[in-house]
Amino acid sequence: MAIGTLARPGLAAAALPDSDRSRAWRKLAGNPAAVAGAVILLLVIAVAVAAPYVAPHDPARQSLIRRFTPPLWIQGGSSAYPLGTDQVGRDILSRIIYGARISLLVGIAAVAVSLVVGVTLGLLSGFLRGRVDAVIMTVVDVTLSFPQLLLALAFVAALGPSLLTIIVVLGLTGWERYTRVVRAEVLALREKDFVEAARAIGASPARMVLRHLLPNTFSSIIVMSTLQVAQAILQEAALSFLGVGTGTAHPTWGQMIALGRDFVSVAWWLATFPGLAILLTVLAINLVGDRLRDALDPRVR
Amino acid sequence: MLTLVVRRVVRLLVVLTGVTLVTFAILHVSGDPVSLMMPEAPEADRVALRAAMGFDDPLLVQFTRFLGNTAMGNFGQSFFHRAPALPLVLERMPTTLLLSVCAMALSLAVAIPLGIITAIRRASLLDHGATFVVFLGTSMPVFWTGIMLILLFAVQLRMLPVSGWEGWASLVLPTITLATFSTPLLLRIVRSSMLEVINLDYVRTARAKGVSEWLVICHHALVNAALPLVTVAGLQFGLLLGGAIITETVFAVPGVGRLIVGAIRQLDFPIVQAGVFVLALIVVLVNFVVDMLYIYLNPQIRVR
Numbered sequence: 001m002a003i004g005t006l007a008r009p010g011l012a013a014a015a016l017p018d019s020d021r022s023r024a025w026r027k028l029a030g031n032p033a034a035v036a037g038a039v040i041l042l043l044v045i046a047v048a049v050a051a052p053y054v055a056p057h058d059p060a061r062q063s064l065i066r067r068f069t070p071p072l073w074i075q076g077g078s079s080a081y082p083l084g085t086d087q088v089g090r091d092i093l094s095r096i097i098y099g100a101r102i103s104l105l106v107g108i109a110a111v112a113v114s115l116v117v118g119v120t121l122g123l124l125s126g127f128l129r130g131r132v133d134a135v136i137m138t139v140v141d142v143t144l145s146f147p148q149l150l151l152a153l154a155f156v157a158a159l160g161p162s163l164l165t166i167i168v169v170l171g172l173t174g175w176e177r178y179t180r181v182v183r184a185e186v187l188a189l190r191e192k193d194f195v196e197a198a199r200a201i202g203a204s205p206a207r208m209v210l211r212h213l214l215p216n217t218f219s220s221i222i223v224m225s226t227l228q229v230a231q232a233i234l235q236e237a238a239l240s241f242l243g244v245g246t247g248t249a250h251p252t253w254g255q256m257i258a259l260g261r262d263f264v265s266v267a268w269w270l271a272t273f274p275g276l277a278i279l280l281t282v283l284a285i286n287l288v289g290d291r292l293r294d295a296l297d298p299r300v301r
Numbered sequence: 302m303l304t305l306v307v308r309r310v311v312r313l314l315v316v317l318t319g320v321t322l323v324t325f326a327i328l329h330v331s332g333d334p335v336s337l338m339m340p341e342a343p344e345a346d347r348v349a350l351r352a353a354m355g356f357d358d359p360l361l362v363q364f365t366r367f368l369g370n371t372a373m374g375n376f377g378q379s380f381f382h383r384a385p386a387l388p389l390v391l392e393r394m395p396t397t398l399l400l401s402v403c404a405m406a407l408s409l410a411v412a413i414p415l416g417i418i419t420a421i422r423r424a425s426l427l428d429h430g431a432t433f434v435v436f437l438g439t440s441m442p443v444f445w446t447g448i449m450l451i452l453l454f455a456v457q458l459r460m461l462p463v464s465g466w467e468g469w470a471s472l473v474l475p476t477i478t479l480a481t482f483s484t485p486l487l488l489r490i491v492r493s494s495m496l497e498v499i500n501l502d503y504v505r506t507a508r509a510k511g512v513s514e515w516l517v518i519c520h521h522a523l524v525n526a527a528l529p530l531v532t533v534a535g536l537q538f539g540l541l542l543g544g545a546i547i548t549e550t551v552f553a554v555p556g557v558g559r560l561i562v563g564a565i566r567q568l569d570f571p572i573v574q575a576g577v578f579v580l581a582l583i584v585v586l587v588n589f590v591v592d593m594l595y596i597y598l599n600p601q602i603r604v605r
Contacts, residue, residue: 141312142319144536145581147543150561154327154573157565158337234442238547241444242562254442261448261551265456265463272452275445283440
């Protein structure tokens with residue numbers, strides 16, 4: 001019992017001032033790029049949540065008189081429409097603000113689906129080994145054979161475009177990374193003394209997996225998830241761009257760029273700003289995720 | 302070594318069966334392929350089509366039939382083009398491969414020298430700059446990059462065609478677009494695999510015995526860094542083809558990707574299935590060749 005109490009992370013943190021967590025935190029806070037990424041990310045999240053309050057206009061309201069209004073700083077621009085208007089006179093800034101909601105929602109929800117599926121399969125594969133492992137790894141190989149976007153494109157088209165379809169399909173085409181990483185970690189952890197000790201005192205398989213193996217894969221899972229959200233946002237934008245989007249009236253960044261493509265020679269701002277929104281959001285997530293890896297990954301440390 | 306090759310071939314066949322199953326699932330995942338293929342048809346026509354296509358049979362029977370047809374290269378008739386689907390896909394394959402190979406070549410031409418330099422001059426200004434560009438490159442949506450290049454070179458500077466497929470000039474922008482997508486990934490791999498070998502003992506020994514720096518890098522370090530590079534480059538090929546699909550759509554390049562995207566809008570599922578299968582087949586075969594090369598090149602396996 002005494003050994004168990006000592007090993008509690010809370011106690012260890014209190015006893016050692018230079019705990020893993022505070023070290024990771026300092027590493028994160030000491031990097032200007034990561035801090036900038038975090039600030040941008042928080043801003044995007046805040047804007048998405050408060051969209052009805054911060055958007056200057058209704059994103060769907062059209063007006064043919066003010067169509068193709070250029071951005072504020074160009075001749076003919078208006079301060080009422082800082083980033084200009086599109087081919088039917090809708091405010092681009094407001095549409096970008098509302099678009100952030102879909103991008104973040106799809107990005108996070110799709111990764112949640114991938115995470116649950118991928119981590120479960122990875123734990124099973126690494127813990128049970130043998131035939132189960134062989135089957136799961138074959139499924140991983142099959143999934144890796146398809147360009148993810150192509151597979152998502154075909155299945156979203158077959159199931160009919162909707163927000164839920166996009167989330168589920170992106171989730172079910174992007175899980176294999178979790179499985180590979182978690183499996184590798186579990187295979188390595190199995191050989192460690194503490195797992196041996198748990199087995200020796202008669203811990204049940206479920207307890208071994210959930211209490212001893214899973215928590216030790218958390219830092220990899222967190223790092224992967226941040227980077228995967230960035231990927232999912234890019235994939236969703238690509239699907240919207242190719243025309244199998246969310247199937248709703250809500251504007252998405254990918255859709256806006258697809259429309260802008262048709263008017264690229266008359267109104268450059270239509271495609272440019274939604275793309276910048278994607279770039280900025282994904283870049284912010286990647287910067288945070290990369291620093292997180294440096295801070296949490298024991299191999300880098 | 303022979304048993305290893307045999308095992309890989311068996312694995313190849315298992316994976317291809319899995320690939321066929323996923324391709325089969327595209328049409329059946331919604332539960333009713335007929336309403337997917339003809340959403341507005343009257344019930345009588347649907348019943349007729351269901352019977353004609355054998356959709357009333359048990360799924361296992363249908364899949365076995367599909368597997369047999371796939372092995373024969375028969376994906377059915379395209380509804381839109383009124384012709385067998387597979388030849389339509391294969392006809393456009395050279396264009397997609399040309400684009401992918403050009404982009405891969407451009408990527409390697411940039412990534413290998415830059416990866417080596419940034420690994421040698423670690424933490425230099427160039428290294429930091431390259432890291433930032435890698436971040437930027439991996440965060441940009443490919444289709445947007447393409448549109449921005451159109452805006453700059455075709456609309457503003459009028460140097461290159463906006464889209465289409467006439468002559469070599471129309472290959473330039475799609476290649477650059479696709480390369481901006483693949484270069485950051487490759488650059489990162491070259492840099493990290495160079496970093497792994499550059500401080501190993503044998504590289505230091507080579508330096509110590511007075512081998513010139515140039516020879517140390519090219520002969521001792523790069524050759525050993527190449528093995529992981531080839532493996533990962535094979536794995537990245539699927540990503541590259543995914544990028545090619547979007548690039549083709551942006552620039553109206555008449556390749557497989559554009560054919561598939563068009564077929565999806567027209568609910569022309571034989572084309573979608575044939576296209577998805579062929580692209581996956583290419584990825585599987587590329588990785589198989591890379592695997593074989595790895596077995597052949599890796600002395601640790603070869604000796605056994």
